[in-house]
Amino acid sequence: MEKQIAFDNIITLKPEPLTQYSFAPFGDVIEAEDREFFMINNGSTRRYHKLATTQVDEGSGVIINIFEATPLSYPLSVKMMERHPKGSQAFMPLLGNDYLVLVAPVGDEPDLLSIRAFYAKGTQGVNYHRSVWHHPVLALTPNDKFLVVDREGAGNNCDEFFFSEQTRVILAPDL
Structure with a gap:
């Protein structure tokens, strides 16, 4: 006999365009488009200054990593989200490929x-x-690469939350 689950919560999410305004409750959008700059290096370089600020707890450091990610299958049944209570985490695509972002505000759980x-x-x-x-990196292109600015230091900096079997969060992008 097949096990049937009665879902208490079904949420289907369609991604919206990422803008500085829409993402502000969750962090910073790192981009040069429509941002102020000033010239450096004898006028040969535009500097888009302070597009994001790293946050780390006392006694921690900031490190730079490269993540190589593979796409998941969509529509995606989201099983979990994570957060980093001791520091911010930034992702910058290295190969110029589009990707998805899934976030929820600060709280005890999403x-x-x-x-x-x-x-x-x-x-x-x-x-x-x-x-x-946030959901771990959501690449749309095989073997995509991201520069990641992260916290390094003592203590656990990754809390994971797993949704119950009665909750379905579906990420359904128009691809």
Whole structure:
């Protein structure tokens, strides 16, 4: 006999375009488009200054990594989200490929009614502020690479939350 689950909560998310305004409750959008700059290097370089600020607890450091990611199958049944309570985490695409972002506000657990999905252009990075719930990297292209600015230091900096079997969060992008 097949096990049937009665779902108490079914949420289907369609990604919206990633903008500085829409993403502000969760962190920073790292991009040069429509941002102020000043000239450096004898006028040969535009500097788009302070597009994001790293957040780390006392006694921690900031490190730079490269993540290589593979796409998941969509529509995606989201099983979990994570957060980093001791520091921010930034992702910048290295190969110029678009990707998806799934976030929820700071709280003891992800608020189902506040989860948002974004479609990020390959020219946009994101910086998740400390304790913002997010899904691990959601690449859309095989072997995609991201520069990741992260916290290094003592203590656990990754809390994971797994949704119950009665909760279904579906990420359904138009691909």
